[in-house]
Amino acid sequence: MSMKLIEIGKVVRSHGLGGRIKVLSYLQSPDALEAVSVLFVGPSPTAVVSYPLSGFQKGKDFFIMKLEGIDDRDEADKLRGRLVWMPAENMRPLEEDEYYWQDVIGLQVVTEENEPLGRIETVFPTGSNDVYVCRNDKREILLPALAEVIKKIDIERGVMVVSLREGFLEQ
DSSP states (O other): OOSOEEEEEEEEEEETTTTEEEEEEOOSOGGGGGGOSEEEEEEETTEEEEEEEEEEEEOSSEEEEEETTOOSHHHHHTTTTOEEEEEGGGSOOOOTTOOOHHHHTTOEEEETTOOEEEEEEEEEEOSSSEEEEEEOSSOEEEEEOOTTTEEEEETTTTEEEEOOOTTGGGO
C-alpha cells in the first residue's frame, strides 16, 4: 500500500449493541475526521483492514465510531486494542514546528551539548501539551513538548535536541 497512513487512535471497547466502537483519540482536533470516508484498523500501517466510516460522535478525548461491516458487539469486540489509522492526505497541513506523533517516535534524543539521552518511545497528550517519553537502557525521561525543552526536531536526521534545566535528570 503506497498511501501514507496517520495513526489517530486506539480501539478501547465496543459501544452498545450495534457494532459501534469507542476509540481513544490521538488527534489534536476531532474535526480531522470530517473529511474522512474510510478508516483503517490494525496493529500497524502495513497490516490494516479498511472500513468505510458510516458515522462518528466526538467526545472529549475519544470518538464513538460506526464502521461499515462491523454490525454487532461481537464484531466490535474483536477490534479491541487495535490501532486506527486515516489517510495522511485527509490531515490538515501541519504548521511550522508541528509534527505527527509517528514522525517523532524513534527519534534519537540528545542534549544541546550532544550528550545522547535515548530514543522517543511514545507520546501522550496531557491537555496543555504533549509529553515525549524518552528511554534508554537505564531510565525513562519525560520531556514536555515545550519550546524551552524541545530545541530542535530534525526528522530527516532522526534527532531531537533538548535543553534540560539543572536537576531535570535527577527526578
